[in-house]
Amino acid sequence: MNTNLLSMFLVFAKIGAFTLGGGYAMVPIMEKDIVDRHQWLTREEFMDVLIVAQSTPGLFAINMASHIGNKTMGVLGGIVASFGVALPSIVSILLIAMFFRAFKDNIYIEKIFMGVRPAVVALIAAPCFSMARAAKLSLSNLWIPVVSCLLITLFGVSPIWIILVAGLAGYLYGRFKTNS
Amino acid sequence: MIFLQLFIVFTKIGAFNFGGGYAMLSLIHNEVVEKNQWLTSAEFTDIVAVSQSTPGPIGINCATYTGYTAVINEGYPEWMAVLGAVLASLSVLWVPFLLMLTISKILLKYSKNQTIGNIFSVLRPAIVGFIAAAAILLMSADNFGSPSDSPFQFVVSLLLFIFAFVGTRLYRIHPILIIILAGIAGLIIY
Numbered sequence: 567m568n569t570n571l572l573s574m575f576l577v578f579a580k581i582g583a584f585t586l587g588g589g590y591a592m593v594p595i596m597e598k599d600i601v602d603r604h605q606w607l608t609r610e611e612f613m614d615v616l617i618v619a620q621s622t623p624g625l626f627a628i629n630m631a632s633h634i635g636n637k638t639m640g641v642l643g644g645i646v647a648s649f650g651v652a653l654p655s656i657v658s659i660l661l662i663a664m665f666f667r668a669f670k671d672n673i674y675i676e677k678i679f680m681g682v683r684p685a686v687v688a689l690i691a692a693p694c695f696s697m698a699r700a701a702k703l704s705l706s707n708l709w710i711p712v713v714s715c716l717l718i719t720l721f722g723v724s725p726i727w728i729i730l731v732a733g734l735a736g737y738l739y740g741r742f743k744t745n746s
Numbered sequence: 747m748i749f750l751q752l753f754i755v756f757t758k759i760g761a762f763n764f765g766g767g768y769a770m771l772s773l774i775h776n777e778v779v780e781k782n783q784w785l786t787s788a789e790f791t792d793i794v795a796v797s798q799s800t801p802g803p804i805g806i807n808c809a810t811y812t813g814y815t816a817v818i819n820e821g822y823p824e825w826m827a828v829l830g831a832v833l834a835s836l837s838v839l840w841v842p843f844l845l846m847l848t849i850s851k852i853l854l855k856y857s858k859n860q861t862i863g864n865i866f867s868v869l870r871p872a873i874v875g876f877i878a879a880a881a882i883l884l885m886s887a888d889n890f891g892s893p894s895d896s897p898f899q900f901v902v903s904l905l906l907f908i909f910a911f912v913g914t915r916l917y918r919i920h921p922i923l924i925i926i927l928a929g930i931a932g933l934i935i936y
Contacts, residue, residue, distance in 0.1 A: 582803075584922045584925055585803070590880040593877065594914065598920055598921055610870070613873055614870070617872075618849060618853060620873070625803045625806065628843055628846070632842075632843050633849075633853075636847055636854075637854060644846075644850070645843075648839065648843055652835065655835075656832065656835045659806075659810035659811050659831070660810055663811050663827075674933060677932050678929040678933050679932065680899060680903075680932045681902075681906060681930070681933065681936070682928045682932060683888075683890070683903070684889060684890050684904070684910070685906050685909075685910035686889075686925065687890075687907060688908070688909075688910035688914070690880055691877075691878070691881035692911055692915050693877055694874055694877050697870075697873070700870070701873070703874065708871075710875065711874040714872045714879070715876070718875070719879045728872055728875075728876075729869060729872065733868065736866065736867055737864060739864060739868065740861055743864075744860075
């Protein structure tokens with residue numbers, strides 16, 4: 567096996583294994599390993615992948631894995647990354663279904679997760695700052711993340727609508743700029 | 747034929763899930779509990795709870811667990827149930843995978859395009875807001891304990907939150923190490 571494909575598999579298996587609760591919880595780990603450590607993507611490219619993964623159907627993790635794998639190492643990379651991110655989940659649930667039906671009621675497991683949950687929330691919050699730099703946030707466009715955050719948290723608006731509207735706005739802005 | 751049903755149902759769940767994670771729970775409940783009755787409502791709640799404390803995307807977790815349980819309940823042997831679990835898990839993946847691969851190819855081809863560039867210049871700031879929203883929505887009593895009912899847990903949670911935040915931002919500690927340390931802290935403190 568190609569060493570790059572192997573490291574791609576290992577990185578995504580690690581991401582799959584340490585993502586509790588799914589979704590955005592894997593973003594900080596992906597950012598660390600894919601952007602900072604292996605430099606398979608720049609931070610801008612990483613954000614573009616986030617946008618695309620968010621606006622296509624399917625599992626966020628698989629969308630991220632298949633796109634990042636494909637971008638860096640072609641179709642085979644996409645397959646390897648997706649398989650890697652799914653494997654720890656399949657194996658662990660299978661073991662639980664087979665042997666540990668009482669797993670969730672275990673007092674020690676519960677204690678561990680009482681500690682882990684707030685830390686995971688902090689890990690999800692942290693990339694906002696590194697990504698704010700990559701998104702070239704300034705006083706003139708700071709309202710974009712603030713408004714989208716408020717729409718989601720206060721009004722329960724689906725991110726899909728925000729992506730559609732923001733994408734259209736970007737398109738019109740570009741047209742307007744080239745015409746004037 | 748249980749295997750064919752599992753394939754069809756979980757292919758559907760994978761294909762019609764936008765935004766990932768919790769967005770797909772109502773769809774899974776509808777298919778797995780109400781229509782096909784592979785799991786009881788209580789079993790479904792259990793698997794959601796287990797998904798939160800096990801690794802991986804919640805959609806795959808549900809598919810694996812349901813595949814296994816449905817085949818066992820039909821009276822098949824254990825190894826067939828393992829096959830059912832793997833089949834259901836792969837069924838939920840293959841449509842989004844192919845779709846994403848196609849979009850990925852298109853995007854890479856046109857990434858230098860000016861119009862695409864303009865669109866993403868607005869979308870990038872927006873995604874910062876999405877991540878902030880995800881973090882804010884998770885700052886709940888479920889994750890931190892409530893200040894009135896469990897003040898001790900609430901204070902410990904706040905401290906762990908601050909340590910994790912400072913650790914990752916200022917000291918660049920790997921997120922996985924932070925998760926492990928927070929787990930050990932929880933085990934010792936509680």
